[in-house]
Amino acid sequence: MQYTISYIFCTKNRLNFLKYNLEKLIQILRPEEEIVVVDGESTDGTQAYLSNLFEAGKIHQYISEPDRAQAHGWNKALLMANGLIIKKIIDDDIFDYTSIRKCAEYMIANPKVDIVISNDLTSRLTDYKTIYRNSHVSEFEKWAKKQIKSFWFGDIHTLIRKKSLAIFGLYNLEYVMMDWEYSLRISYLQSNIVYYTGYNALSVYHENSVSGQKNDKLIAQQTKKAIDFYDYQHPVSLWSKVKIAIGKMIFAKSKLNTEPNQLIDINSIYNTLQLEIEEINRSGNYKFISRDSY
Structure with missing residues (x-):
């Protein structure tokens, strides 16, 4: 089927x-x-x-x-x-399926679009009432205007057309920051990316989230390799560094042990965050931006 x-x-x-x-x-x-x-x-x-x-x-x-x-x-x-x-x-993250389906419907109506990305939201398990907002619109605009050859975006916020995997491929097993390398590759190959200014997902950081367990030495090595290969002008974006720092801070200070869900009411917190992302998406006037807009 x-x-x-x-x-x-x-x-x-x-x-x-x-x-x-x-x-x-x-x-x-x-x-x-x-x-x-x-x-x-x-x-x-x-x-x-x-x-x-x-x-x-x-x-x-x-x-x-x-x-x-x-x-x-x-x-x-x-x-x-x-x-x-x-x-x-x-x-371990939060998703707004109304927003996701809106993006999927856009892609189906526009069959030349390879991938849709969105703005992102971030919170942490131990301080879930604080929600950070971030946008990659400025980097997308520079890329669309051919001022830069590649840019970073998180794959948690993306929708991919399956047949477009033939253009940009699968994840590279060598990279710890696999979504970082993947986004540089997708943009470097001039895939047809569309930007949605709403929010598909909310990242939740905690002791066992991937960003809290990055290996700094490997990141440095892989960053240099990606800079050379994808002509990337910003070695690791400020937002990427912030997210890694948040993860490491949680790991260092929270000490939730290997199963934080035993000490925290996951369902209660996640239900709250689910309502937050849905309200943020309902209350905004969001749009799709194609590279042809520039």
């Missing part, structure tokens, strides 16, 4: 976070949409939970096996997706 949107998950040993996002999505899933889950052979009950969902027909595709790297798991999910449009769903 050809689906309009494939929502893809890649997870390992973060069952309570995964449950929130999966169960939220299952409740509102449309018949023309599918859910694909790749599990990295979790040991916290995730395998049994996902197997039950799959057998009940609540998720469409599911595998559990070791991954060589995080990028490997996401690549498997990208290849498994049967939808015209692919939306990456990170298990």
Whole structure:
């Protein structure tokens, strides 16, 4: 069956976070949409939970096996997706599906668009009432005007046309900051990117989030390599540094142990954040900006 949107998950040993996002999505899933889950052979009950969902027909595709790297798991999910449009769903972040569907409808109506990106929101588990807003519009404008050859944007906020994978490919397993390298590659290859000024997702940082566990030495090495290859003018964006710093601060100060969800009411916090992103999107006058606008 050809689906309009494939929502893809890649997870390992973060069952309570995964449950929130999966169960939220299952409740509102449309018949023309599918859910694909790749599990990295979790040991916290995730395998049994996902197997039950799959057998009940609540998720469409599911595998559990070791991954060589995080990028490997996401690549498997990208290849498994049967939808015209692919939306990456990170298990511990918040997503506005009304906004996501609006972007998918735009892409379906405009078949030459390879990818839609959006503004982003960020919060942290230990201070979830503070929400940061960030925009990449200025970098997108410079890129659209051919003033720069590549720019950075987070893949949590993106929708990808599946057939456009033939243009920019899959994630590079060598990169720790895989979404950073991926965005530089996508923009460097002059993919048809459209910018949505609303918000598809809200990143939630905590002790076990990926940004809190970056290896500074590897980042420095990989940054230099990407600068040379993609003619990138800003080695690691200020916002990227801020996000990594937030993650490291949480790791250093919060000390939530390996399972912060045991000490914090995940559902209560995430329900609050879900209402926040939905209200932000309802209260704004957002639009799509194509590179042809410049």
